Amino acid sequence: FERMALKRGLFVVIEGADGTGKSTQVLNLTKRLQSEGYPCSSMRFPDRSTQIGGMIDSYLQCKSNLSDESVHLLFSANRWELKNQITNTLASGTSIICDRYAFSGVAYTSSKPGFSLCWCMGPDRGLPKPDLVLYLHASEKLAQSRSNYGTERYEKREFQNKVAEMFEEIRAVDKTLTWTDYTVERGIDEVTDDLFGILQKELNSNLVKEVGKLWM
């Protein structure tokens, strides 16, 4: 009688520009996975609940100013402070659906003048590597129709266009990552159904390989 190796959780990151509905989908997908019997929890970056997250929150709401370099490092530190939580959760067999990750970190800072992709990627090298990145696209009109769009730093059209360009560059750098594009054109529940369908195949595969290290 051979004991089956414990299947680890799947690490899924949802990325996209502001206003694509990522947060809603992360929450709905997590509930959907749980209800279908897959242990699952959600995370988000920035995680504004920590001390570092509080500094980031204040910066995003334009209540404080930080140099572009230092806020970039804070965003990265916010991921590193939750690294053990990520690896422990996955090891226990629970999947993670994560709202933004290092790809946002690099896309947003490298959209500012004078920042190279290489410099921006540095601090996040070695973080737990996602098994799948779901990249949500939405029309500008849809993004801007979101009730609170435009209230935070970065929520401006030209900047968002640059961010979208940078996401394309970032994915081209590392071909070992699996990116899946999805264009948000349907209602919230239909989108959740579609995304769940994309994840199902991966969830049913026997994930015994260890979690990788990002960009290493």
Ligand code: TMP
């Ligand atoms: P949120 O709206 O998903 O809470 O994200 C807040 C903003 O922070 C959003 O405009 C994207 C930006 N961001 C970065 O600039 N760097 C990062 O590392 C992350 C995770 C988000």
Ligand code: MG
């Ligand atoms: Mg936002």
